[in-house]
Amino acid sequence: MDGKVAVTVRGATKPFSLDASELSIASVSVNGRPTRFVFDEKHAKLRIPGVPTGQSVVEVEYSKQVSDDVIFGLYKSKYDKDYILATDLEPAEARTVFPCVDEPAYKAVFKLQITTDDGLGVIGNMPLVRREGAGAGRATYVFQESPRMSTYLFFFAIGRFEETKLTKGGIDVITATRPGQAENSHVALEISADALLGYQNYYDVPYPLKKLHIVALPEYHTGAMENWGAIASRESYALVREDTNFRLKNRGAMSMVHEVAHQWFGDLVTMKWWDDLWLNESFATLMSYKMTQKLHPDWEMWGVFLKDEVFMRDGAMKLDALSTTHPVQARVRNVAEATHTFDSISYGKGACVLRMLEGYVGEEAFRAGVSDYLKKFSFSNATGKDLWDSLGRRSGLPVTRLARAWLTRPGYPLVRASIRGNKVELTQRPFRFIGGRASGTWPIPIRMRTDGKERSFILNRKSARLSVTASSELFLNLGRTGFFVTLYDAGAYDLLASNFPRLSSHDKAGVMNDLYLLLQAGLVMPDLYARFVSLCRANPDPLTVQLVVEQLRIVEAIASDSPIVQGITHNFYPSLLEHFGESPQPGEQPMVGTTREYLASRLAQTDRSYAEKMAKLFDNYANLDPNLKAAAAIGFAVTNGPRAAKILQDMVTRSQSEVERDVIYRGLSAFRDPKLIQESLDLGLTGRVSRSDLHYVAGSAARNPYARDTVWQWMKRNYDSMRTLYAGSQQFYIDLSNILPLCAVEHQAEAKRFLSGRRLREGGSSMIRTLEMLRINARLRKRLLSSGNYD
């Protein structure tokens, strides 16, 4: 790519420089006169000594080699034999596309002009003004001037597109897909347009641009990105259909709603520096659940919020209990450090704290405070403190004090609750999986219920004694709005067990989450966890069952050979599947369908006769209920070995739908034969499937006890090419921490040696985090195998 950039500079600093990296600089001129320059590639700076301090125009001519090996920055998003040239620039890749001042606070007006082969589609942040022939089969596309915006939100894409448009409230919402995929973009289109109108109302600020594109990219390294006016997304988020299984449809739709929330919060008003990245992400996360819940009340979004953002996977409560955690408001000294703050602490914990603050000031004061903040800082930048001030003014409450306590300290509290006669004693200390010696207190908003009476208060001190009668009930963290883990004494656990059937869905899930965290920390015995797993089986609740299935999947991945684990899981999947029904019932809630998907998939993996039953359904795969497809693929793989491998590989390489492939990969990662697992893992690196598919198999196979070691050997061999593919972006480290702590559970020392030799500058903290997760899993495995011996 050849490029030319003209930067109008007012009040240039001395010495003057632009950020630039991975570019070949041909010439630089200042106010029309060629000038000398120094391209300091090591520091990614283009130093231009001749820029006067007043107003001047700096022009740079350069070229850029677009690599075939990466899917980040300016890259080729490949499909079939074609590709879309696209950008993905957060946090600091804009400098690899054009020389600029690549920091969020340096907002600028962009005038974009692109010359390319005639007949291709070109999408930018702003609407196209005109297209002019440029001779020799080329055309120039000229875009409207943008409002002031940050460089990381800049976007363009060039390729063959099919567009679908929906105009709502005078704004064009447009999906752009590769040819043949437009019909799969309706869910994304409709929910994005609905969310756009919903946010206009909520924020009380009109959408600031004239159009909003949703660009579905066949290869995309992360989920989606909120480029202003041109959201980019992986296809499995943007191309979900009405008949996609609910879990994936929900994830895709919500991710659109998340990116649309950013069009104001993040794009119109942007953080001053990356230390407030969390504010962008927590807010968009909170809003995406709030808005989706409003648009689809039957989707039970707050349950999904708890499970996906707070409890499971890399949920906030897991990462925040590691010694490597960081405050939500992290110190970010440079952009390399910013890369490591794209985690569930920035997204999930931050969203929990915002939800807690919303609960504290009230929904309307929260909304009005946000609206004031957006109006005041439109087209500009702001900090977290600006938002607290705004919420404080609207509510008249000391918001800053509460916010600061939760945002500037890493970790969260463990609250011990015990009953002594007619007193309840509460004590708090920081919760850690390993090395729980830290001290300190949080102001914890507690909602507690004893004997049918509810009370709310803030636990400010290390401990408190409350006079209450709690002869039949003691429950903390009602409604699961508090970000803490509760450890009851034996008597209180007995009360909790007898009251368990009456708890709300969120409270039941909260209890299971806490017990699982405490089990990992070695603070409760497996038999207590097992006792409550049995209660979940006896009192089936869709959300709680999904959560426990995910927990058991991890526990089985690391210690399926432990008799305790076999005891805990015994009969769990079949009895619950019987309860929820093996096939869909008319009028059932979407969450029930997803629960069936969870249970059937686990049962197909662990129970031979059920696997055979599901393998038979595989013959009619295309017409199966979408929630049963994963189980059918797993059952088919488990019972048909090499024959299934050939058919599933063929399906996945031919499938045009990433959403479909996501499901088929569950089958490809279910084999017991290492050779077949190996073949499945290689698919993503050979170019036979989209390179964004890489983590589907590895993530799922790492949870298959039979495949664990194969994944570990494969990971060692392919570590460097995976890292190259992601070009040092955060997605590589997210995948690493999702896979390695499971697959290397019996190779702890080796994994440590392996990663130590690869502690690249930007990877340090993520690698230490991954190793700590591995240590926790290895320790849990040991304890589960030695039946007890807890400290």
Ligand SMILES: [Zn+2]
């Ligand atoms: Zn976001």
